Amino acid sequence: MSSQRHENTDVPPLTESIAPGTATDPPIGSDEPSTLTVDGTTVTVSASATLIDAIEAVETEDTVPALCHYDRQDIGPRSECRTCMVETDEHGVVPACSFPATDGLEVETAADDAALARDVNLDLVLSDHNLRCTTCGKNGRCELQDAAIENEVEEPRYGVLDDRDAYEPMDDSSSFIQIDRNKCILCNRCVEACNDVQVEGVLRMEGQGQDTRIGFQSEAETMADSTCVSCGHCVTVCPTGALVEKGIEDATTIPLPGFTQKNSIGEAYEQSEQTDGPMTPKKRAEATNEHNDSERSSSHRTDGENDDGGSWP
Amino acid sequence: MIFPTSDEDVLVRISDRNPSRELLDGVAGADCTVVEVGSTGFPAVEPLVSVTRGERTTFHAQCSPEEIQEFVALADDSSRADTAAVVEHDPETTTFPAPELFGLDTGVRRVLGGCGWRRPTHPDDHEAAGGFASVASEAVASLARQLRGRGWGDWRHDQRLIDAWRPAMEADSAAVVVNAHGTTADTLLLSSVPFEVLEGANAAARAVGADRIVVYTADNDAALTVNEAAENYPNPCASVDVVGGPSEYRAAEPTMALEAIEGNHRIEARLRPPGPEVSGLHGDPTLVHTARTFAQLAVAVRDGFAESRLVTVTGDVAVPATVEVPESDTIETALDAVDIDGEFKAACVGGRFGGITTELDIDVAPDTLANADLGTEGTVRIITEDQCVVAFIGNKTQFAADENCGRCVPCREGTTQLANQLRAIYDGDYDSDGIEELVRVMDLSSICAFGKQAGRPTRTAMAAFESEFAAHADGRCPAGSCFDRNFAVS
Ligand code: SF4
Ligand code: SF4
Ligand code: SF4
Ligand code: FES
Numbered sequence: 033m034s035s036q037r038h039e040n041t042d043v044p045p046l047t048e049s050i051a052p053g054t055a056t057d058p059p060i061g062s063d064e065p066s067t068l069t070v071d072g073t074t075v076t077v078s079a080s081a082t083l084i085d086a087i088e089a090v091e092t093e094d095t096v097p098a099l100c101h102y103d104r105q106d107i108g109p110r111s112e113c114r115t116c117m118v119e120t121d122e123h124g125v126v127p128a129c130s131f132p133a134t135d136g137l138e139v140e141t142a143a144d145d146a147a148l149a150r151d152v153n154l155d156l157v158l159s160d161h162n163l164r165c166t167t168c169g170k171n172g173r174c175e176l177q178d179a180a181i182e183n184e185v186e187e188p189r190y191g192v193l194d195d196r197d198a199y200e201p202m203d204d205s206s207s208f209i210q211i212d213r214n215k216c217i218l219c220n221r222c223v224e225a226c227n228d229v230q231v232e233g234v235l236r237m238e239g240q241g242q243d244t245r246i247g248f249q250s251e252a253e254t255m256a257d258s259t260c261v262s263c264g265h266c267v268t269v270c271p272t273g274a275l276v277e278k279g280i281e282d283a284t285t286i287p288l289p290g291f292t293q294k295n296s297i298g299e300a301y302e303q304s305e306q307t308d309g310p311m312t313p314k315k316r317a318e319a320t321n322e323h324n325d326s327e328r329s330s331s332h333r334t335d336g337e338n339d340d341g342g343s344w345p
Numbered sequence: 346m347i348f349p350t351s352d353e354d355v356l357v358r359i360s361d362r363n364p365s366r367e368l369l370d371g372v373a374g375a376d377c378t379v380v381e382v383g384s385t386g387f388p389a390v391e392p393l394v395s396v397t398r399g400e401r402t403t404f405h406a407q408c409s410p411e412e413i414q415e416f417v418a419l420a421d422d423s424s425r426a427d428t429a430a431v432v433e434h435d436p437e438t439t440t441f442p443a444p445e446l447f448g449l450d451t452g453v454r455r456v457l458g459g460c461g462w463r464r465p466t467h468p469d470d471h472e473a474a475g476g477f478a479s480v481a482s483e484a485v486a487s488l489a490r491q492l493r494g495r496g497w498g499d500w501r502h503d504q505r506l507i508d509a510w511r512p513a514m515e516a517d518s519a520a521v522v523v524n525a526h527g528t529t530a531d532t533l534l535l536s537s538v539p540f541e542v543l544e545g546a547n548a549a550a551r552a553v554g555a556d557r558i559v560v561y562t563a564d565n566d567a568a569l570t571v572n573e574a575a576e577n578y579p580n581p582c583a584s585v586d587v588v589g590g591p592s593e594y595r596a597a598e599p600t601m602a603l604e605a606i607e608g609n610h611r612i613e614a615r616l617r618p619p620g621p622e623v624s625g626l627h628g629d630p631t632l633v634h635t636a637r638t639f640a641q642l643a644v645a646v647r648d649g650f651a652e653s654r655l656v657t658v659t660g661d662v663a664v665p666a667t668v669e670v671p672e673s674d675t676i677e678t679a680l681d682a683v684d685i686d687g688e689f690k691a692a693c694v695g696g697r698f699g700g701i702t703t704e705l706d707i708d709v710a711p712d713t714l715a716n717a718d719l720g721t722e723g724t725v726r727i728i729t730e731d732q733c734v735v736a737f738i739g740n741k742t743q744f745a746a747d748e749n750c751g752r753c754v755p756c757r758e759g760t761t762q763l764a765n766q767l768r769a770i771y772d773g774d775y776d777s778d779g780i781e782e783l784v785r786v787m788d789l790s791s792i793c794a795f796g797k798q799a800g801r802p803t804r805t806a807m808a809a810f811e812s813e814f815a816a817h818a819d820g821r822c823p824a825g826s827c828f829d830r831n832f833a834v835s
Contacts, residue, residue, distance in 0.1 A: 052612035055604050055752075058624030111616050112753045112789040125789050135359045145789055146727055151756075152786040156758035189779070220749070237751075238611060240595075242750030242761055339770075340697070345737035345771050345827065 050233040051249055052223050063131045066192040068137040082109065083128035083139055084116060091140040097154055097179040099130040099271070100219035105229055107269060110220040115179065118336070119143030154183055159190035160212035160242075161272075162199065168273040169210070171282060175271035176217060200245070202300035205256035209267055211247055215273035222246060223264035234260045240249050246274075254301045347380060348437055348475030351397045356387050356416070358382045358419055359408075360461035361392040362536060363566065368392055371410035375417050383537025384463030384569070386530075386681070387490065389664035390447045393461060397436075398679070404430045404444050408718035439463060439474035450683040452668040454655055456640045460537040466573040466777045471540035475647045477579055485552040486510070488645050493711060495655070496531070497639035497696060497794050498524040498597040500621055503711045503721055505636065506549075506642075509622035513553035513630040521550045521583065522606065525562040525571075525636040526590055527597035530655040530667050530723055534636045535560070535567035539574035543585065545639030548646055549632055550583040555806035558585045559626065560636075561602050563592040594697060595750050598793050601631040614793040619658035637723070653743040661686045672710040676725060680705065691809065696719015696754035698741065700805035701734065718805050720798070734810045735817050738802040739767050743768035745799035756796025759787040763800060771827070775818035777807060 043268045061080030068071040068075060068083075073090045084103075087096055098116035111130035118128045125145050140146070158180065165171050180188075193199070193214060197330045203211035218237070223246065226235040238247040250260040351357045355377035359368060362384045372379050375398075379724045416429070416717060422519055443450040449806035454460075463470035471477065489510055489733030494501030512518035521729035523546050525531040534542050546558045560575070562568050568587050575585040576782035584608050590596050590605040591612060600615035603626055627633025637655055645651070651671045656679040659665035668683040675696060693699045694707075700719035707713055711721045728737060766780050784800030791797045807814055813823055823830050 053609075053613075055600065055613045055615040056607065057616040058619050058628075060619070109616070111792070114754050114792075117790050127790070132618065146784075147792040148782070151785045152783065153754050153790060156754050156762060158761055160758050190758075190765070215812070218757075236611075237613075237682065238612075240751045241747045241749050242751075244757060333783060339739040340744040341742040342743045344736040344743065345768050 037340075039146050044304075050231070050234060052233075053237040053249075054064055054220060054223065055248075060130060062134065066133045066135045066137075068133055068135065068139060070139045073139055076317055077133050082138075083118060083120075083126070083131045083134045086133055086139065087118070087128055087141065093140075094147055094288060095152075095182055096128060096141055097150060097183060098129050099154070099157065099175060099179050100221075100270075102219070102269060103223050105332050106223070107221050107224045107229070108219075108226075112218060112220065113157055115157065116154070117146045117149040125149060126148040131190045151183070152189070154179060154185065155188040155190055156187065157217055158188040158192050160193050161217070162212070163192040163194075167172065167217065169276035170273035174273060199299070203255050203256040204300045205303050206260065206262070206278070207303060208262040208264065209255055209260070210276045210278055211246070211255055212274055212276070214274075215272045217272055218244060218246070218336055221269040221271070224232055225265040225269045230263050230265050232259070232260050232263065235266060256301075256303065346439055346470045347378065347467075347797075348398060349378075349397055354378070354382070354398070355417065356397040357413075358395045358397070358462065359392055360385050360395065362388070364392055365410070367410035368394075368408065368413060368533060371413040372417060374424070375414055377417055382461055382463060383465045384533060385441065385449065385537075386457055386667035387447060387449055387664075388414050389666065389683075389777065390449065395461075400433055400436045402432050402442055402450075404432070406447055410437050426550065437473075440469070445783065448666065448668075451666075451682040452656075452670045452674070452678060454669060455644050455648065455651065456534070456541065456637070457538070457667075457669045458644075459541065460533065463538065465537055465539055465570055466577055468540065468574075468579055469666055471538075471544070476540055476544055476583055476643070478647065479605070480548060480646050481816075482552040485642070485646060487640060488650060489549070489552070491650055492638070492642060492645060492652075494634055495641065495704060496635040497526060497798070498526055498528070498599060498602065498633075499635045499638050500530070500599040500633040501638075502565055502794070503715070506632075506638070509620075510549070510553050510632060512623050512658045512678065513632060516554075518628045518629050519553055519555040520629050520631045520772050521546050521553075521555045521558045521560070521598075522602060522604050522621075522626060523558065523560040523631045523636055523639055524597065524633055525564075525567065526600060526602060527594065528562070528635075528637075528723060529657040529659070529665065531636040532562065532564045532567045533655075533667050534640050534745060535564070535571045536563060539571040540578070541640040541643045542571070542636045543574060543578055543581075543639075544641065544646075545641070545643035547578075547698075549580050549634070549639065550644060553632065555632065556583050557626075558583045559591055559606055560585065560587045561606055562587070563596065566669065593745055594744075594748055595795055598750075598795055600751065603631070614795070616792065618690075640745075652710075654721075655723050656709060657724045658683045658727065659724060660795065661729040661732065662727050670709050673708060676705040676707055676709055679709075679725060680727075685727055685729065687728065690730045690732065691728045691734060693726040693737070693802060695743075696722025696724045696798075696802075698745070698795075699726070700800050700801055701725065701728075701738065701809050702805065703707045703809055718801070718808075720801065721773065731824060731826070733822050734806050734813050735767070735770065735822070736824075736827055738806045741802045742767055742799070745795070749799070750793075753792040755787045755797060756791040756793075756799060759783055759791070759796065760799050761801060763787070767803065770814060770817045773818050775814055777814070780807065795799045 071093045075086045077085045100113040116128040119140040182224040200213040223235045237251045253259040361743045371777040394405045394408040396403045432442045433444035441462040489506040572587040606656045657667040663684040668682045742764045787800045
């Protein structure tokens with residue numbers, strides 16, 4: 033795999049038809065630099081900065097994990113993990129990664145509510161995470177692992193995703209990228225890398241509630257069936273072991289005989305055909321205009337104020 | 346407005362959401378004028394046929410096609426008190442002259458005044474009621490300084506409108522969104538008095554210099570009605586589009602409404618700040634208020650500022666009803682409009698994620714409700730003695746876990762863990778501190794009001810029904826509905 037675009041994949045990007053499934057967030061920040069204080073230290077940040085820039089510039093009282101924050105290539109802020117909450121004198125508890133820095137604001141990292149929110153939210157992220165670090169290709173270079181260690185998480189309040197029946201099958205279908213959605217924190221970096229940076233329009237956010245997941249705009253079920261060109265950008269930005277480069281998926285696992293990253297889930301979509309190039313069959317088909325749109329169907333529990341439905345417990 | 350012209354002239358109004366063809370045919374050929382008016386907010390009495398002759402109107406509830414001809418003929422005969430009520434009124438009244446029957450006289454009728462009386466899409470009816478008068482923008486802005494947004498679909502929910510109007514006033518291009526998604530009251534306004542809503546939106550658009558109005562609803566019939574009214578609107582100051590949205594509950598959230606209007610196939614909340622007042626529809630400063638808010642604005646422009654609240658009572662009642670209650674009156678007032686199916690136990694006050702209370706002697710003013718940890722969404726859901734409160738909030742929590750947009754951790758994962766914590770009670774593990782901690786963090790750190798409010802039913806139910814929670818931890822359901830379903834009825 034290479035992080036270069038492959039020259040032989042001569043498919044024009046179609047920005048108009050890209051549907052990442054995410055909301056159009058407003059632009060954030062002011063036009064001018066601002067000076068504020070973080071835990072009593074005065075700091076000046078540049079125009080369009082958010083509070084996280086100020087926090088990163090000083091020695092803070094408490095650690096601020098800011099798990100989903102990514103400050104390169106115009107990716108983010110997605111501001112979804114809420115492990116960056118801080119207290120401000122003017123606006124109460126706010127997410128540092130996406131809250132605009134303004135003159136005179138006083139930011140406190142150690143305030144009770146903010147510290148509690150960071151702590152609980154980190155545990156909530158872990159509650160939905162397959163924490164099998166020993167067989168993970170990102171062991172030792174995982175941002176979630178780092179955050180958990182730095183925050184001295186001993187026993188997450190809500191446990192970890194440990195129910196094999198609830199695991200999504202591993203997508204091992206592509207020759208270049210392996211997807212383990214059980215390790216995805218839905219930070220959306222890969223979606224933005226694929227759509228906004230590479231303009232490939234392969235990945236999207238889909239679903240709702242617990243079914244929210246990274247999927248494919250082409251409605252494909254597997255990476256091999258998607259329109260991926262294997263540029264690898266999504267893998268580069270992924271903070272966890274959810275997207276790993278094939279070939280090194282077991283590079284950092286603890287060598288236990290018979291136990292690998294791939295079989296750690298139990299079920300996997302296997303690679304079905306050896307592809308000749310970085311283009312998936314779907315992408316090749318699309319290049320020759322054979323791509324068909326399929327309809328999305330959905331069923332939801334609807335309506336404003338009538339029965340919640342369900343049959344508790 | 347259409348009025349009877351002489352004492353012999355008979356005017357028949359058929360009030361219903363969707364009057365049947367048969368009912369209209371039933372009166373065909375009679376010597377009278379028949380008009381269709383929208384719902385009164387009381388589906389229990391509809392189709393409601395009112396027969397006006399001079400200063401007297403006779404009302405017939407739940408009128409069938411067979412009965413209507415007879416009712417019209419008997420308009421003078423007030424002896425038929427079983428189905429009819431008679432009201433003497435100013436012959437030119439533009440406000441529904443509510444009879445003292447069926448709970449129809451509950452509360453006041455300012456915003457709801459035209460419901461069941463004026464023809465929804467006829468501008469002359471609205472004009473006769475004082476509508477379409479030209480008002481100075483300063484007067485509108487000054488009302489926006491007092492008026493608060495109604496409902497969670499309003500970007501200024503419970504807050505004064507004006508602060509969210511300033512960026513639009515300074516911008517070259519701005520939009521107004523009428524968010525009528527989700528609540529019965531908003532749908533009622535669009536269907537029965539669309540001109541009140543459109544007039545409020547026009548007044549706001551003129552005051553801030555907005556060039557377009559978008560009416561957003563998930564209700565097809567209401568969309569058709571408001572669309573027709575918009576086409577008949579004399580001299581609108583901005584273009585009006587009616588856009589249908591998906592019916593999911595969350596699609597009423599102001600930024601999700603914008604996403605739906607812009608055509609996104611997947612509906613999730615936008616980040617804030619800044620909110621839609623700075624960057625809204627297609628990036629322009631946008632006013633997002635509910636139909637209730639705009640109708641209040643229109644009526645305040647015309648009749649002066651006097652706050653009232655639309656309250657829909659639903660749940661364990663024979664038929665739900667929507668009434669208008671002055672802010673100085675209590676929730677109890679609204680209950681006069683319904684028949685409770687059983688013995689009152691509690692109410693969920695303030696919409697889907699409202700607060701649970703046994704106490705209804707509380708003003709419907711937003712500050713009073715907030716102090717009692719109740720919601721101002723406008724819907725009061727009645728729970729009767731045979732219902733289990735733990736199961737009630739369990740279902741709400743599971744709904745929240747299934748229906749959130751999936752964007753942020755405190756809501757997406759928090760609602761799921763909260764449902765787990767509530768299920769754990771059934772296994773004897775009632776961790777009230779843990780539940781309170783989680784609900785607090787959901788409220789503190791969720792992106793939008795969905796996640797902030799999703800824990801309120803649990804928080805308030807734990808306070809009001811502590812013993813029921815403890816009983817469940819002991820394997821007992823006081824309402825007899827949770828354990829051993831098969832034996833509960835024996
Ligand atoms: S999904 Fe494929 S095309 Fe998109 S960023 Fe990842 S490797 Fe590149
Ligand atoms: S796959 Fe990785 S980059 Fe993509 S949303 Fe999940 S954690 Fe983030
Ligand atoms: S609070 Fe819930 S509905 Fe709102 S953005 Fe977060 S996940 Fe979505
Ligand atoms: S880093 Fe701010 S919400 Fe994730």
